[in-house]
Amino acid sequence: MTELDARPDAASAERRRGQGRPIRERVTSADRLSNRPEPLVRVGRSRVSEAETLFTRSLMRAQGRLALAFVVAFVVIVALVTFVISGIPALHDLSIGGVPVPWIIQAYGFYPIIIVFAVAYTLAAMRTERRFEALVEHE
């Protein structure tokens, strides 16, 4: 009897689900902290081959060198601009709308430099990655 009772219930529940809204699916963190061997989300190949390790290292070196070169260039340019606005007193006699030029440069001048560096770096980093991908596909 119990089986017979249970079945229509299950069937009607099934029907209700079919008619109404889709069942809410709750996604929770499956791995607990203590036994989480692999907390990263992206599923990739489980083992890294020797060749891939070499590729990754050369890509890392290339990207790292690129970033360092950009940082050094950025620091040099910022230091130069800072020297110009702080070290040349004659600039202080020029003014735009009542504000001396060194003040104007410090308030507005650095942001265009930052934006140009950001765009240039992003393009260069993408080029490195494309070259790397082409290399991997050839293998």
Add this chain to the structure above:
Amino acid sequence: MTPLLALGAIALVLVVTSVIGVYGLRISRTTSDFFVASRTVRPIWNASAISGEYLSAGTFLGLSGLVLLSGSDAFWFPIGYAAGYLLVLMFVAAPLRRSGAYTIPDFIHARLDSLTARRITSVLVMVIGWLYIVPQLHGAALALNVVADIPPWVGAVIVAVVVSGSVAAGGMRSITFVQAFQFWLKLGALAVPVIFFAITLSGNEPSIDPALVFPPESGPSGLDTYTTASLLIALLCGTIALPHVLVRFYTSPTGSSARWTTVIVIAMISAFYMVSSTIGLIARATAPDLAQPGVADTVALLLPSRLIPGVVGDLLTALVIAGALAAFLGTSSGLVVSLSSVVSQDLFHGTVRSFRWAAVFCTAVPLAVALATVPQGLVTSVGTVFVFAASALSPVIVLGIWWRRLTARGAIAGMLVGSVLCGAALIGSSVFGPDAGPAAALLAQPGAWTIPAAALTSIAVSLLDRRTPLNTDRILSRLHTPELPRTPGSPSGL
């Protein structure tokens, strides 16, 4: 000034914030929605949200206040904040997105395979986040007190309640839209008044004496090389370790989209900083009487009614207060989201319910601190947080991404040395003040020596330790390898 208009503006921002929050609530259903908006956010919205979160009371009110108070030195703060994103772009944006981790402690745990390193990172992230929320609440107290004559503690409590409530209700998904809206509100709230000021001031040329208003010794030529360099290094490196900055990259679909998002962010915050700097310059020319500590930070709120009397001035004031409120709310809620993610994952296995309680807890602590302390200059308080973040976490994060031989012990040693040295220097600076003699500058701006000290400690201990985690190669390959193009039937895919 009529407090009624200001109160109306405040109410409007709160209503719009909660409406967007509730709208977001209907589409945020899963744990992943709560923590990282399920990675479905477009770059332009994501960039608006990042900018909305990043632009805090420090640059909305504090920047013009400090320009008025101490001169062009103040401009270094926004320059450092914007350039900090350049370093984020170059060193961490794409790799951290590819790591797939939710929080900084998640990343450290995965990279170094050490629960101790994770716990220490979590504690440091909490400290950084709380230190950052305190000036936001101070700013709220100050602003509401000036425009509507509300007692200071009420302003702080209102912001804290709205933030913890909206984060607990909607999580990251709704917060993304709220913050995107808040960015445009903040930008408009300063840009529109600047346009009005420019029209007014060009109409009747004010008779200012440039030598008096913009004296060379307060200008760029008066800069102190060590202090400026140390501050800039700290601001640049500090952005990398801010908990609410990193969590945002997890909402970009790929590493390269994370990079482009960062580029858009740099353009957006630069535009905002230029507008905010303009307010500072106008303040120097028109409101020199406000140049006193404690009062100067309110100049952005007081300028409209001074320069443009009548209804227009009142409306502009209401707009500025709305933007200021958006600044307090945006930054605090971004921080509370990332802190709550850390607390709920570290202590309660990352369920939605624990996230909600964590949100309340993470707002209550800084609220208590804010109510118990006296506000200092807003932009310098925020700058101090950057110095601490740069010393405590940035070296370890950057080494973790770029240096194979980093070990868990090296990272732990670096984090401890950086945070202890920087904390001691800042406490020493506030205790001894200028009495410390030649060391005063070293204590007040410790970034130039604490950041290298932390990095060198990490490197030295790692080299001695030599226990590189076993999965280092696999994780580094994941961090640096570009995503495979999504082809149907590809077994690995994303």
